[in-house]
Amino acid sequence: MPLSPQDLLAFLDRLGIPAETYDHEPVFTVAESRPVKARIPGAHSKNLFVKDKKGRFFLITAQDETAIDLKKVHEVIGASGRLSFGSADQLRTLLGIEPGSVTPFAVVNDTEGRVTLILDANLMENERVNFHPLINSMTTGISREDLVRFAKATGHEPRIVRLPAPAAQEPETTEAAV
Numbered sequence: 001m002p003l004s005p006q007d008l009l010a011f012l013d014r015l016g017i018p019a020e021t022y023d024h025e026p027v028f029t030v031a032e033s034r035p036v037k038a039r040i041p042g043a044h045s046k047n048l049f050v051k052d053k054k055g056r057f058f059l060i061t062a063q064d065e066t067a068i069d070l071k072k073v074h075e076v077i078g079a080s081g082r083l084s085f086g087s088a089d090q091l092r093t094l095l096g097i098e099p100g101s102v103t104p105f106a107v108v109n110d111t112e113g114r115v116t117l118i119l120d121a122n123l124m125e126n127e128r129v130n131f132h133p134l135i136n137s138m139t140t141g142i143s144r145e146d147l148v149r150f151a152k153a154t155g156h157e158p159r160i161v162r163l164p165a166p167a168a169q170e171p172e173t174t175e176a177a178v
Contacts, residue, residue, distance in 0.1 A: 033064070058118055104147065
């Protein structure tokens with residue numbers, strides 16, 4: 001059974017990770033979340049749940065306005081071939097969350113270690129980082145160091161990489177779920 005937001009916050013507390021959580025209206029995209037994010041200090045994210053040609057799953061977490069080259073990102077995260085988005089059913093099964101609530105906190109529900117957590121180096125340059133605590137009507141802020149500590153406590157060694165940006169002439173960017 002996947003953890004609830006309250007279970008997640010209790011888990012952070014047991015780890016000694018200070019967290020500040022804000023309730024707000026549900027948001028589903030980076031663009032839709034801008035007014036909410038303006039009220040919450042720290043860096044905000046976009047999160048992509050993807051799989052490679054071998055069926056391996058990755059959760060890519062980047063700073064919210066980061067343009068990600070989906071044609072090249074597989075090269076820097078160690079995926080086999082180009083990536084495709086994981087389905088809603090795969091998201092529910094592996095991470096225990098609904099579309100629109102994708103968050104690195106969801107690795108707490110990946111007890112089999114099937115999802116690789118990728119953190120963008122640009123996001124990790126910020127002292128405080130914010131994510132949904134498993135639902136998209138709340139945002140929880142923690143330090144970047146505590147994000148790594150949380151991931152390791154769930155059995156996920158996060159990979160911190162600098163994600164490739166699209167070339168200037170290529171307009172392919174992601175307006176992904178938050």
